[in-house]
Amino acid sequence: MKIVVCVKQVPATTEVSIDPETKRLIREGVSIEMNPFDTYALEQGILLREKHGGEVIVLSMGPARAELTIRESIACGADRGVLLNGRPLGGSDTYATSYILSQGIKKIGDVDLVICGKQAVDGDTAQVGPGMAAHLGWPQVTYVSRFVESGPLELKLERMHENGSDISLVKLPAVLTVLKDVNIPRIPTLKGRLNSRKVDITIWDEKDLETDPEKIGLGGSPTRVVSTRKPDARDKHTIVLNGSASNSARELVQILKSRIEL
């Protein structure tokens, strides 16, 4: 089974903030990590390879330093990695990004399965997985919570939605997005770490990918961010109760009862 796992390098979101003067994202000193949801996709790829044989190829689009995230995936057990990197690819929205990644998958060739995390924690869109499926013309299975049965040609999967779940069959090749429920990701071994330093990472740019220049980067993106701001601070007066627990509770209940009756 030839499995591609898509990973994204993201800033640790709890550390992100905006410079109050320039209104720009403060990037300095913010640590980067593999998108946490992608670790489950990677583990699932490795589990399927252990069962069916084949190889796990990690695919990422991003700056040169995203190579670190690919090496981390190899340390966990992926076989090799491909980084899609080039200045014209920058500024891509989810439409353009999913197009570029789908070109990477076509160039890798003979891929049976693409696995992604359910979403990346920086953009939180969950659009790139389905976008790739549409560009490739393959079926997609999103929000996968369990691999019920897996064969080389077909997978039986459980999907979760807000008020239930379903069981489905998908014929490969297909694109999956997985939830945390699918597995418990392994930790890199020492041997894996040593190996990950030696492996050559394949780097492809827009020419290697033969992308349509009209469909990549800022210019090829249908959507455009026109402005950014800090979230609204709620401009309100807060009633502070800092007496004894019983006094505070009594005062609050008075306020609360008037609210509930409304």
Added chain:
Amino acid sequence: MKLTDTEIADNYNDVWVLGEVVDGQIHKVTLELLGVARKLADKRASGNSKVVCLLMGNKVNGLEKNLFYQSADRVIMVEDESLKYFNDLIYAAVVSRLIKKYKPEIVISGATSKGRSLMPLVAVQIETGLTADCTGLDIDEESGLLLQTRPAYGGNIIATIKCENHRPQMSTVRQGVFKAVEADNSRTGELIREGVLEEEKQTRFTVLSEESYGEDSKISLHDANIIVTGGRGVKSPEGFKIIHALAESVRGAVGATRATIDSGWISYSHQVGQTGLTVQPKVYIACGVSGQIQHLVGMQSSDFIIAINKDPDAPIMQLADVAIVGDLFEVVPEITKLMSN
């Protein structure tokens, strides 16, 4: 598809809502979206922008009335046995074909798991842009373009996004962001029926069976007038007992922060915030919640916020209408006792 200004002005008019049906009923988010779709359509200077709801399923006949009451001018109904389960590929093929046929200017859908699976497929199939999880939708008076506002980077940034040269402009919106309009039972509208083509039913994906949780805690979180949420300050699974007790005394639902879920103290279905649910109850009681931005984006539109925390400087205390400085293990049982009387 990339279009010229004339092509856009000449052809693309209406505001579409992709309707969703849950257990035979119109999903609440669909009604909320009809409310905002009405505002958007009324703001379009052309004056002939209609609110259209596309409703698909195996048993949807008769549901159109409610959509008209809630401000739809037209309902396009696709009723077919092949739509019984959610097969993304069949749904997307039909939606893409109908968008090409009717050329709406704006298409919005709930940011439910179905909406978030279907919309990105459709957007790529018809070659247009899509903005996920919008918290604000408006029409730019000058250009007439849809202004799509959404949080990014864990809610640390609010971005405004446009889709200028592609149509339709597409967005998903979470439940609870907009409010449904009052139902007007005298309203009626136009009903159009469409079908599923045979070739659209041939996919390499099949749903075999479906299981519904029924009265799920997530739904009650959405429906609850009062939500009592426990944060890290609750300290343990046992700590949630006093949260449950307070929720019970006020007939409310129990919410939780991501930290408590990651610690395994309570199930994921209770999560409020960026990676959980967005809620908008009348009263939100946050107990031992510090107020990280990821949590705040999921509850800050609540009508009335009460925070109980030892730390008077915790971010949640600034956002709250009433901030109680104290130990939740002392304060919460006192409130429960008084509310039970």
